[in-house]
Amino acid sequence: MVAVEKAGLPAVGIVARSFVRAWQACVEGWGQPSTAFVTIPHATTGQQTDFICKMVDAQVDAVVRCLTTLPASAGTSGGAQGSSTATEIFTVEMDATPTGLDAVNRFLAERDWSDGLPVIPPTPEAVEQMLKGTRRAPQDVLMVMEPGFGLATVEKIAINAVMAGCRPEQFPILLAAIDCLAQPEMNHRDMQVSGHTEAPLILVNGPIAKKAGLNVGTTAMGPGAINSANTAIGRALRLCLINIGYCKAGAGDPNFVGLPTKFGMCLAENEEVSPWQPYHVDRGFRRADSAVSVVVVTGPTTIIDSGSRTPDDTLNNIASMMFYRHAGAGSWIRGWQSAQVGHTNRRVTFPGPYHPVILSPSRAVLMAEAGMSKQDAQAWLHQHCRTSLQAAVGTRGMPTDANGAWLTHPELQALAQDPAATIPALESPEQYLLFVTGGSTHYAHFFYGTYGMATRPVEDV
Amino acid sequence: MQVQIMSPAANRVDFTVPPAPRLSSLEGKTIGLYNNMTGGADVAVDRIAEHLSRRYAHIKFERYGGERRSGRPVLSRGVHIDDAEAARIAGEVDAVIGATAH
Numbered sequence: 001m002v003a004v005e006k007a008g009l010p011a012v013g014i015v016a017r018s019f020v021r022a023w024q025a026c027v028e029g030w031g032q033p034s035t036a037f038v039t040i041p042h043a044t045t046g047q048q049t050d051f052i053c054k055m056v057d058a059q060v061d062a063v064v065r066c067l068t069t070l071p072a073s074a075g076t077s078g079g080a081q082g083s084s085t086a087t088e089i090f091t092v093e094m095d096a097t098p099t100g101l102d103a104v105n106r107f108l109a110e111r112d113w114s115d116g117l118p119v120i121p122p123t124p125e126a127v128e129q130m131l132k133g134t135r136r137a138p139q140d141v142l143m144v145m146e147p148g149f150g151l152a153t154v155e156k157i158a159i160n161a162v163m164a165g166c167r168p169e170q171f172p173i174l175l176a177a178i179d180c181l182a183q184p185e186m187n188h189r190d191m192q193v194s195g196h197t198e199a200p201l202i203l204v205n206g207p208i209a210k211k212a213g214l215n216v217g218t219t220a221m222g223p224g225a226i227n228s229a230n231t232a233i234g235r236a237l238r239l240c241l242i243n244i245g246y247c248k249a250g251a252g253d254p255n256f257v258g259l260p261t262k263f264g265m266c267l268a269e270n271e272e273v274s275p276w277q278p279y280h281v282d283r284g285f286r287r288a289d290s291a292v293s294v295v296v297v298t299g300p301t302t303i304i305d306s307g308s309r310t311p312d313d314t315l316n317n318i319a320s321m322m323f324y325r326h327a328g329a330g331s332w333i334r335g336w337q338s339a340q341v342g343h344t345n346r347r348v349t350f351p352g353p354y355h356p357v358i359l360s361p362s363r364a365v366l367m368a369e370a371g372m373s374k375q376d377a378q379a380w381l382h383q384h385c386r387t388s389l390q391a392a393v394g395t396r397g398m399p400t401d402a403n404g405a406w407l408t409h410p411e412l413q414a415l416a417q418d419p420a421a422t423i424p425a426l427e428s429p430e431q432y433l434l435f436v437t438g439g440s441t442h443y444a445h446f447f448y449g450t451y452g453m454a455t456r457p458v459e460d461v
Numbered sequence: 462m463q464v465q466i467m468s469p470a471a472n473r474v475d476f477t478v479p480p481a482p483r484l485s486s487l488e489g490k491t492i493g494l495y496n497n498m499t500g501g502a503d504v505a506v507d508r509i510a511e512h513l514s515r516r517y518a519h520i521k522f523e524r525y526g527g528e529r530r531s532g533r534p535v536l537s538r539g540v541h542i543d544d545a546e547a548a549r550i551a552g553e554v555d556a557v558i559g560a561t562a563h
Contacts, residue, residue, distance in 0.1 A: 007481075009557055010556045014505050015561075032477070091465055108469070123467070345544050
């Protein structure tokens with residue numbers, strides 16, 4: 001709506017009460033914090049028409065007012081900071097009392113610079129030490145992070161890495177994860193500001209995993225001292241999203257209830273035990289390279305696979321997760337998603353979603369022993385996870401030209417009236433992202449992917 | 462004990478958009494109704510249009526968002542309005558009412 005105002009037209013948005021702070025965060029990021037809006041009690045999604053009309057009826061006068069009267073706050077600054085690159089340094093009094101020990105945490109929380117957990121104080125000395133984990137210059141900008149359009153410099157990332165408890169040898173993984181988010185096909189904006197629950201999952205491959213101390217065995221996603229590297233790297237990315245992207249809980253981040261995995265998720269593949277080639281090799285890297293992939297997901301859901309004895313049993317169990325029809329099933333028939341690049345008019349299309357399946361080595365071995373490669377398993381899932389064409393079209397219908405011809409996948413239109421016609425749930429086999437890690441037993445995790453995915457190399461320091 | 466800490470908050474791209482001038486009245490104007498194709502957003506803006514039609518005898522509407530249909534203004538760049546799209550819309554309507562299901 002800010003773009004509309006920028007074009008010289010008065011604009012007003014209809015905003016649900018629980019999204020007011022999200023609206024304000026977004027329009028501030030776009031440069032006009034006073035963009036007009038009216039408020040309704042609930043989001044319109046999933047509501048009956050009559051109920052929506054009742055909510056809107058009460059706002060007609062306000063809509064007219066917004067289009068005919070400038071808001072009182074019009075013209076106020078959005079808080080955008082200037083081009084100065086100097087990082088502010090604050091002095092905080094601490095002592096050994098319970099209150100004194102918590103002084104830095106309170107200082108940060110009062111400014112909304114925290115994920116809510118205690119942090120390591122980002123002292124200049126600690127940040128300098130973190131910067132020794134990279135050859136990149138402190139003022140190099142890796143990306144402009146939305147929704148706040150914050151400049152993700154190496155130094156700011158290092159500050160947040162210190163707060164999360166990262167060590168310098170883990171820092172290149174975090175930088176590579178942010179390199180991934182910088183790729184337009186990640187659509188990190190929608191990841192940040194969406195009302196449904198999703199979070200970035202960091203997947204690490206190559207020698208850097210061992211060097212960084214990542215756990216690839218039992219409880220690799222869980223709490224505990226053996227997972228300190230996994231936890232710290234995942235957490236550091238979240239702190240960057242909060243403090244650099246200005247994705248503040250309840251504002252830039254309007255998730256309806258949040259998600260525990262948003263505190264951070266970082267996994268490395270158990271390449272020594274997996275019978276398959278590592279994931280980064282699937283993505284074009286050499287086995288000896290180190291690479292990081294980031295994929296945006298909800299979930300996870302645990303698949304308990306104790307009854308399986310064959311690859312088909314296991315894959316059927318995984319396929320059952322696709323019964324949830326809003327997991328992107330069949331949405332590819334409307335064409336690829338697209339993401340706007342920053343403040344520009346450029347849009348990038350990208351395939352998706354990618355559904356990570358975190359396989360215990362035991363499950364991968366079951367398939368490999370039967371002669372099945374990872375690509376075979378992906379092809380199996382692609383072939384067997386299907387949705388009806390009519391369900392994919394749904395009540396929303398298909399984009400059509402003036403003659404009613406489908407604009408995307410016209411080759412399928414002839415089947416539209418056939419209730420028995422099915423299509424693959426995902427467009428391509430590789431969208432089932434099989435990643436082998438954790439303890440070797442009868443489990444898997446299934447994540448519903450939402451937006452894009454990217455893989456970037458890790459700097460060898 | 463004093464501890465020095467560095468600010469974790471990033472500098473932001475300095476980007477300011479002034480508000481557009483407001484209309485003196487909606488009478489005789491063409492209003493854009495924008496929905497981003499999320500649930501119920503089209504219902505919300507259409508309901509507002511119903512009310513405005515009763516208040517203003519010569520008001521007109523153009524719809525943006527929703528599926529591409531013949532004879533209707535559409536968004537050529539997905540469900541979001543970027544600067545290029547906004548410039549085109551500015552040549553077609555006098556104001557915009559938007560809903561995004563949220």
